[in-house]
Amino acid sequence: MMTLPLQLSPEVSAAKAAGAPVVALESTIITHGMPWPQNVDTARGVEAAVRAAGAVPATIAVMGGLIHIGLSDADLDRLGQARDAMKLSRADLAVCLATGRTGATTVAATMICADLAGIAVFATGGIGGVHRGAETSFDISADLLELARTPVTVVAAGAKAILDLPKTLEVLETHGVPVIAFGQDDFPAFWSRSSGLRAPLRLDTAEGIAASHLMRRRLGLAGGQLVANPIPHDAEISRADITPFIEAALAEAQAQGITAKAVTPFLLQRLFEATGGRSLTANIALVLNNAALAAAIAVAVAAG
DSSP, X not given: OOOXXXXXXXXHHHHHHHTOOEEEEOSHIIIXXXXXXXXXXXXXXXXXXXXXXXXXXXXXXXETTEEEESOOHHHHHHHHTOSSOEEEXXXXXXXXXXXXXXXXXXXXXXXXXXXXXXXXXXXXXXXXXBOTTHHHHOOBOHHHHHHHHSOOEEEESBBOTTSXXXXXXXXXXXXXXXXXXXXXXXXXXXXXXXXXXXXSEEEOOHHHHHHHHHHHHHHTOOSOEEEEOOOOGGGOOOHHHHHHHHHHHHHHXXXXXXXXXXXXXXXXXXXXXXXXXXXXXXXXXXHHHHHHHHHHHHHHHXXX
16 A cells, blocks of 8 residues: 655644544635735634644645645745645645645645544634535535545534525535534524524534544444534624625626636635625634634544
8 A cells, every 4th residue: 555645743743643632724724715924824823722722733735745734834834925826625636746736725625634644623714515506507616525425524614605505505415414503503604603594403512513423433424524613703794794795796706707716715805805804804713713613522532
């Protein structure tokens, strides 16, 4: 069997050897989600939130033909200022590695890499999903199928509100993915605590979520869990406030013919401008909140 192209940081390697809890973190939020230097400042803040909650952070990226599981300060700075980093999903991961390019991992790619490294829990901002108009464009994020096949528990603030959330939940249900709202009955919508849709499942403790993860492992069920963690009250942008900005941004993207992987970064930039930066402030708050919950779940999984 060929050796996997994994490079674990000393901190992650020591945690794995000791059986300590580890939380995977994506890297597209650094390269495609926020401007420099807020991207790296946020990445370091998220790692600090994981450590404060008792786990070890493992930010994942591809550099120099290796999947790096845990990044040094120098790696974070280099990635944060990279201009040509690939946005990696399942389809792109092997090509990026084989060609020695730099790549930042989306939800799907982070799940794959986390599973290869034996990491059970992953914190992100929001998952991808079914895009508006997917009935004609067939634009559906690979994140949804990855949740159905890779056994990692993903903590997110729901799916991004720019998506078709009812169809996103339908696809997750079709593929047997548990969608668990944390501490409430409503499915959150990224910047907003409620999407107006009821979540299929609810759990109120990190220990309960960890127990479900471990039971799925015992049963041999494929795929992971989506934990929908609502944004903190004081950081929320209500659905009523954000919806008009989303609709305007979507209309602009359609008018300009923006499609595929370019859609989400374009929409996030337009929302940042339309909200006077509130969307980015909310984004940072929800990522930090998700990191703390993911760390608590990882602690419980390690203890189980």
